[in-house]
Amino acid sequence: MSKLTAQGSSLISTMAINDNKAGMEGLNKEKINQIIFEASKGSKFFENEQKKEEQLNQKILEQQILISSLSSAMLFHGLKEADELIEKLKACQDLSHTIVHVDMDAFYAAVEMRDDPRLKDKPMAVGGMSMLSTSNYIARKYGVRAAMPGFIALKLCPNLVLVEPNFTKYTAVSQEIREIFAQYDPNFSPMSLDEAYLDLTEHLIYRRGSSNLCRIFLLRLKTDNSSIVVNDLECTCNLNAVLRPSVINLEELKINSVSSENLQEYLNSLDFSNFNLPKDCQVCNKKLPPFSLKLYDTTVEDAVLEMRNRIEQRTFLTASAGIAPNTMLAKVCSDRNKPNGQFQIHPDVQEIEEFMKNLPIRKISGIGKVTEKLLGSLNISLCSDLYKQRALLYHAFSSLTFQYFMKITLGMGSTSLEKDEERKSLSTERTFAEISDPAQLYEKCAELCQHLAKDLNEEQLMGKTVSLKIKTISFEIKTRSHTLQCYTNDEKIIFNAAKQLLKVEIDSVKQSLLRLRLMGVRMSKLVPQASNQVSIVSLFHQSNRLTSTASRTNTHNFNIQKTDFDEKDFSTSINILEANDPVLESTMTTRHSQKSLFQKTQSPQKKSIESGMKNSIMKFVSKSERCSDKIANNCYVESNIKVENNNNLRNLDCENSSSTSLKLQSNSKSNFSNAAMQNVSQATLISSVESKQKTFISCPVCGQQKFDWPLDQLNQHMDLCLSRKTIKTILQDDKNSNKRGAVQVENDDSLPSVPKRKKTQIAVDSYFK
């Protein structure tokens, strides 16, 4: 009899070890896959993966049928279309930008190793028995990587040390590296805590005219060429902040008398013990460590090396970087010499072509396992194959995806970084031990809604569409959504909607139980809470009672008795809503939210994310292996940004580059009923400039409903808001309720329009460029 093996037909391609990551070259894939297979087979998870695999194979089959049905005339047409597109693309290829992608090495793992040096020479991973966030490079040799369950990782590598994640630390490091990024490109685009795109084009222009002094930075002396070794007695602050100013302002440092060619040699010959420098750090009072000075050239390579070294000096962590004329290439390059390396593709068509020729498509951001397999069935595995098969691709994929593929094969990508975009959704989800009892399911749902409502308030957002996500114990995922008539941030209204979506699912499995392992709630169609504007309604409220609310619930269905979905009640009533006092939490907010890099040059899919898992339930393994942080937090968090700025290349107030760029409404033909109203509304308009692409006008009366142009609906809505009945209802409602804040009008016959159109807006910034 034959034993099932990973090589047999039962191997799940999408489950096999993924060696696409840095540090995973040339490992024993066969053995690893066999272990993964043995550990997984028979599980619910595995069975679901098998199901997905079959689905994918079916899709491939259909694709093959479609392809084989193509006549030669159609193929010729595809070829012609492809070639025309390629000509057009080539014509607008832009090699004038210098884009850099910076990515920290084994980020979470590196932070944990930094803070517990005993981990440095051991295979380790961050996460728990259920799931790993990432692993260090030693562990990667065993096939241990991100998104792998810890218990399987331990089978691959029995000596693996698991460390639970510390998100506060990762966020703090992220802030530090972003401060450095900002000095090279104030408009840098963070993709996650540990990586960002930068456009160095402008910096390089500046850099070429800068003095040598601006390009000298401190390096701690390393005993070997691995990581910086810290001594308990020595200062661990950022030397380029606490000491560099003193050094480069030294009288004795007469670098102007030295030629650029000999300057580095001269710097090496200096003995700083002879100079008048502080012996102790002025921030932490510890002894300052020995250092050397390094001069960086005006080239990109040196600019990026300088940036990476400054990151390492500041965080004791290494970064890798890619330099190229566009984001797509820069991303690939940053992986090329990982860890602690960099790689450049020069702005040269031939060099790009040469690079793309043998590049596996899987290396391109946006092409994942599934697309790889799909393309594989068309004999495409390298980027150059995309060109060879362009006629097929034209027919087999959508126009957008086809264009994406053609850009890839030409080595084209985004040449500009998008500004901060407003978020489009906010969600929370949790995996748990099986729940099938409806009452418990509703309770879980309520918890999630409470969590979501809190997050919405912290972000000062309201939303209109509530989505419920469920994953059964067999890993089948479903989402169900409902769009409300009003924007809301009210936990109860959210729960009401989610509850009913859940009920439908519970009821749909007749005669049996809905058995879940995960539930999630998402809010989308978001608009900002217009909290900072004085609404006429709030004046009524204030005159009616003393308490005024800032971040309380903003939805208020005060007048329309809608028989709407969100108002229906449930027999399955649960008492979870009584203990819902909003708890104030001090939250660490990242000032840069991720940005999407979407351009016509970018993947038709995926954009950006902050790392999840923050709330993931992870258990300690080897607690005893861990030791307390040796390095005082203060030293790491210490930014000293002013000091660093004064002597640096750029001025940067860009720290808080959530850049409050004012937008002007280019065509504001308003239709307000009187001049006074117009004034109110203009104020409202100014307060709603946070949206780059969309401008909403809040109702100047209730301050809650948002309107897009044209303003007919606003006018109509305001009539209702100002009606005596409405005002009466507000006052009445205030008597009845002691915890409502602003008011939301619901107009049932003319629904407040969901903003659809994008208005052309002009950023004031752009006038000052």
Place this chain on the structure above:
DNA sequence: GCGGATCAC
């Protein structure tokens, strides 16, 4: 507009 799928990190 909705739901499933894919992708990134």
Place this chain on the structure above:
DNA sequence: TATGGTGATCCGC
């Protein structure tokens, strides 16, 4: 024993 969380986009209805 055990296979995450958050956000975004695209495709086909």
